[in-house]
Amino acid sequence: MARFEILDGWTAQAYKFALDPTPSQVRAFRSHAGGARKAHNTMLAAVKAVMNQRQAERTYGIADDELTPALGWSLAGLRKQWNVRKHEVAPWWDENSKEAYNSGLDALARGLDAWSKSRKGKRAGKTIGFPRFKTAKSRRSVRFTTGTIRVETDRHHVTLPRLGRIKTFESTRKLARRIEAGTARILSATVSEDSAGRWHVAFQVLVHRAVEVPGHIGAGEPVVGVDVGVKADALIVVAAPDGRELDRVPAPKSLTAAQARLRALQRRAARQRGPYDVATETKQKPSKRWIKQQRRIGRTHAHAAAVRRDVLHKATTELAQRHQVIAVETLNASGMRSAGGARKKGLNLALADAALAQIRRMLSYKTRWYGSVLVEADRSFPSSKTCSGCGRRKPNLTLADRTYVCEHCGLTIDRDRNAAINLARLGDTHRTGDTGTGTGSSPAATDSGGDGRGATQESATTRVVNAAGDEASTRHDNIVGQTGTVSSEGEAA
Template sequence: MARFEIPEGWTAQAYRFALDPTPTQLRALASHAGAARFAHNHMLALVKAVMDQRAAERSYGVPEAELTPVLGWSLPALRKVWNQRKAACAPWWDQNSKEAYNTGLDRLARGLDAWSKSRKGERAGSAVGFPRFKSARAPRSVRFTTGVLRCEADRRHISLPRLGAVRTHESTRKLARRIEAGTARILSATVRQDSAGRWHCSLQAIVAGKARPAHAQRSSHPVVGVDVGVKADALLVVATPDGTELDRVPAPKSLTAAQSRLRALQRRATRQHGPYDPAPKTKQAPSKRWRRTRARIGRTHAHAAAVRRDVLHKATTALAQQHDVVVVETLNAAGMRTAGGARKRGLNRALADAALAEVRRMLGYKTRWYGSRLVEADRYFPSSKTCTACGRRKPNLTLADRIFDCEHCGVRIDRDLGAAINLARLGVPTPAVGEQGPAGSGPVAGRGAMRETGPAPAGQAAGHEASTPHHQVDQTGTASPQGEAA
């Protein structure tokens, strides 16, 4: 099946709304999510049974041509087998939309495809395991791609197949105005329940003429570098190539602020009867008080995530709208939290609380929306360990050293500010031979920042990270999506 191609001049965008469903709609949403889980688990059990049967037949010497027929792993093949079996295994199937079952089958097809490609070495990244059965306590979600998908005229309801018009907590006018003007079209809708128990609907649409808003303030500095960190006063440090600090966004530390409440709630939950009794090692019916405590824990986590997401969205939107070129480092956020054990538990929690990888992800699509350009520095680019004045590297710099003190030229500068300046210089075009850069700007286009004091390996500047192949930075500063810790 051919993939959907976004028309020229259009941009993919998602609009997320919190839902306020009625009790009947709540039961219907839970039923649709449960149907998706059932279809996934049922077909996964069938796939495993066929694989085990073929393996057993091979062990008995059965010829390959006489083995049990292979069950296809593609979505059309799984859907065909499901339609043949649903009347027997799920006689209640007609109570839900067909999109609910298609959601579970699509997840299974994607999981099997990822596992197969990972085994063959055709998939980048860490190894992918074989798909597992979905638990009833897993996050609930269902995706609709056909049927009625629209924003109602009152701009307070979203119509979904088999669910009808579901009320939203906020107005849908931003999307509704574009649809009425013919500059937006809804492609699909994904309904998901968060950890707090609230349902959200994400409408994926294509939008025409997405550009920088007319009211957006333009900065006099077209090129900026952004250094990310976990310090409370420096989640984002924005600087220009000439050394001017434009902004310093403090970290919200929402998870850290919620730790005292989470500790109290989790201790209370352990004293109550949960679904598992560790003494006889058996499952039990959870008590109502345990359910209420778990709901409070989920709401606390959801609030911390909402605060973090709000700060990141506001900061990245301002960067994409106000500047022409934004340079960021490509951090291996997952690899930074893998090693260390208990001795770096606090650092791992701080890294998770800061959500460093989200900054680059958000800037990736917002720069396309607003007509700016995102330059991604290589993971091993020594932004924090390079002097902004003479360009020499200081390989023995540790995370505890927050002030960069150059032993060659004597410059003292804040570590995060220096990293942001070095990143910003990667976005400046390389001048012709004999041409000088801006006064006081130091090396241009990052060439001085890449100059080494000795034949040090590139990975030395990045500290201890996951073993993945690194890529060289070209003259324009474009690199593969990986990075160095600040």
Template sequence: MARFEIPSGWVVQAYRFALDPTPTQHRALVSHSGAARFAHNHMLALVKAVMDQRAAERSYGIGVDELTPSLGWSLPALRKTWNIRKRAIAPWWGENSKEAYNTGLDALARGLDNWSKSRTGERAGTSMGFPRFKTVRSRRSVRFTTGIIRVEPDRHHVTLPRLGRIRTHESTRKLARRITAGTGRVLSATVSQDSAGRWHCSLQTLVHAKTRRAHAPRSLVPVVGVDVGVKDLLVVAAADGTELERIPAPKPLTRAQARLRVLQRAAARRHGPYDPVARSRRQPSKRWRATQAKIGKTHARATNVRRDVLHKNTTRLAEQYRVIAVETLNASGMRSAGGAHKRGLNRALGDAALAQVRTMLTYKTRWYDSTLVEADRYFPSSKTCSACGGRKPTLTLAERTYQCDHCDVVIDRDRNAAINLARLGETHTVGEQGPAGSGSVAGRGAICETEPVRAGAAGGCEASTPRGPSGVGQPGTVVSQGTAA
């Protein structure tokens, strides 16, 4: 099957709206998400049974030609097998849209493919485990790619296959205007439920390339460095040493800890789904369910506050500055070790969502005709002195002030890192943009005309990944360029 190619001058963008379904529509949404979970679990059990059977036959010395036929792991193969078996194992399958079952099968196909490629070394990153069965408490989600998917002209309803018209909490005018003007087209819709129990509809659309707003000012400072952290979310500085902005971290989860402690203690005193004495599952009480709903709403509010702060600040940065240099942090590696004594730091790292800053700037700089320079993971932005270029061998997280051993300069640690990142951005010139259509956002593949710098080793206590055997970092930086409006 040919891969979808994004036309030149267009980008893929998602519009997310909170839904206000009726009780009937709510039950239909739960049924569709449950159907996706059922299809995923049934086919996963079948795949495991076939694999175990073939492994047992090999242990008996049976030849390869006489083994039980293997089951295909691709989405078309899983869908073909499901269509053969669905009438026998799920006679109620016609009550839901076929897209519900396709959602579960697609998730299984991706999981099996990632696991297989991770075992053979074809997939970069951490190793992926074998797919697991989805439980009732798993995230409810279903994706529609065919059928009637549209935004209604009244700008307060969306229409989805088998679900009909569903009212939205907020207006859909931003997307409706694009569709009316012919600069937007809906590709698919994903309906999911958050921890607070609210349903959301995310419409994946193909829209004409976004441009910077006419009233958005451009800063006189062309190149800036952005250092991200737990205490101060963003520290923006210029190459000449001027600190331009310092945005404190909102810490929504930390602020909600007092309320969460009260709710979780109340839930522990009530009749939960598990009996620790009899060591068996039981029907939870209504008050336990109500308390769990309050806990979910508290977490959902913390997520919304965090997302709001990140989106507003990254949008402003992409519109205001022409070149932005950021770090490439291994956020998951920073939280992977440490034990119980590092629990508070791990919670703070998750509360700050440091990796989201670079992710959002990656596509927003393309929208607003800016350039993003991503420093190598081993680039010692915090350890290098911005005054003389000297480097500290170690720098702990507790040292918030950088004091150089060579020139005795004393400077704020985050500001020093931001200055070094800004100077790294000045040393790079961006070439012509690569071919569009790579990945989910058009315009990837920008090249770097100059030779990439060889970043030094990070090392020390703040290193998130082990250093190479030679003690120096890996060469190269990643540069991504925005598309001209």
């Protein structure tokens, strides 16, 4: 899909749903993803061959205009060449939708373009390598941009070209409602398999939003820090720069219950006859119980994800509406990974990391909608290890330390709250001058000097994110839908 123009009031967004396909649909998914891979690899080999040929010809001193003609790297060029070759290399091509091959070719065209721009220094960010062949282990995925792409009115099925009607594990109502109301238009649908073998569909959607009146003016604390925790009783802790704890969002009971159920289901599935015999290292026919169990696991996964998404949506909408500046960590508890040990702790930490990534994604577009500013602390910013009382650091803090006890000033404080305060102070350095700094009144802040407040490290440790890229003057004037970024979350509840 080429970059598209987005009109004022429209914004691009993605809605992802877990699928519950029949075995024959799974075969069709695999066949389509295989087709995408075949087209990608066939044309990558052709591009490489021509490049090598031209290089060899150059070494013989052949003039540039007499070299073997280069293969076009555009999607249209690659498609044309593929259509010439497909009868030979993939005589079964007719079994899949042409969109399958198109998604492989599109990925290749993008890869070649990124590599070429990166090599010429026209592309920001890290260096992009030459596209590689996709292997059987590459993630299976296929994208549909034309044909019948539909969310069914029963809220539990989607329809895709060639693949037909597919059941979903979760309700599609959030997207379906918008489509029925005429405030959403589907651009494309991508079906992909995750590392656990579950299939999902992600709809790229244009969503119409009325330009929001900033809801946060005078509504809440201007600057807050947000810590994403590992404990069930504190999924999110919100604090002000002056040290007050403003909010503490626990994980809902249904989420912890779903996670416990998931662990139990997976333990049971491990004892059943699966598709792979560990003893003889061969494939086998899985038992009916195992297949049934997998469906239960898929449903529970989808349920847990939906519950978590709802909680995070509610919390992030409130944050973006109520506060002008919101500071979050980039990576949770970086450098503390090895401190854990128990498997459950590892799982909790992984979930906290996933939750943090989700919160950042949601906040990045919601701050745009509501005209607030998101400040992302660099991963080197020691939000947990810095004392919010005196600003000194405790490098040996581990994940097990739920309470921060400072040996310098004697401050004893909840670990998550301490981190949230430090983040809030970092956020405070990104505030406009219109209302003053506002933090001088707190004893903690006045005692701290510059050290613990992050002010001295501002440019090195943060990234300010908003649509205009300038929080000083245009914070409230951002028009929704200026950017073409596709966020990967559902929409606000």
